[in-house]
Amino acid sequence: MSVVSLIKRILIVWFIANFALVGIVSWIAGGWYLGWEVPTGVGILVEVGLIMLPNLILPLLVMRYGWPEPVGSIREALGWVWNGRRSVVTGLLTFITFYLLVTAIVLFAGASIPYHMPGAAGEGIAVRGPEDLLLVVGILFGLLVYVALTVAGEETMFRGWTQTQVGSRYGVWPGLLAGAGLFGLRHLPADIFYARVWQATPQMWLSRELQLYLLAILLGLARHYGRSTYASAIMHGLVLLFALFGLG
DSSP states (O other): OOHHHHHHHHHHHHHIIIIIHHHHHHHHHTSSSSOSOOOHHHHHHHHIIIIIHHHHHHHHHHHHHSOSSOOSOHHHHTTOOOOTHHHHHHHHHHHHHHHHHHHHHHHHHOOOOOSSOTTOSOOOOOOOSHHHHHHHHHHHHHHHHHHHHHHHHHIIIIIIIIIHHHHHHHOHHHHHHHHHHHHHHHTHHHHHHHHHHHTOOHHHHHHHHHHHHHHHHHHHHHHHHTTSHHHHHHHHHHHHHHHHTTOO
């Protein structure tokens, strides 16, 4: 497959999964890339349905029905092959490295652009009875499902498909940088939306982009050194869990 054919396929699928579907719905709803006013739970469902699932499903469909070369195992072609302890250790080490370096970025550049609406950070839920406990369990389960689908979708698209296919043909760093670059650009509309909401300063923009592309590079390194997309998925899942529960 020529480099032009490979890049064209990747860019078309990436654009549809991350911009076309959600862009059409946003335009119909009169909002900006998921920027319309909806409850948090609805917003999560919309993001999963319009972005995360397409990022997961479209590469699988292309590898199965639209790939010009024979594909023996789609799981292997996407790197979703468990590599035992190596996958776990690599994921954990890159996760720890990420948080150490993010701490340094925040000290250097200051706080990033908040990824929530003003006043929407939440004040917690008081558990006063069985109904409240069931609500908490339901919310926790929903968040775990959201994390799982987000990780599965983004890791399949960016590390499993883009990095693996580009890297196997043109070298480790071209593959890693291709996946990292498209991963960063996938977040740009949301960055612009929240930057406008919070009237972000150049310093906030700098902190946000440094953290985002640091994450993208380390996820790529986890995929490479772990020799498995599971390694980057472990790191990605931990980062999301820490962010959602306010631990980082």
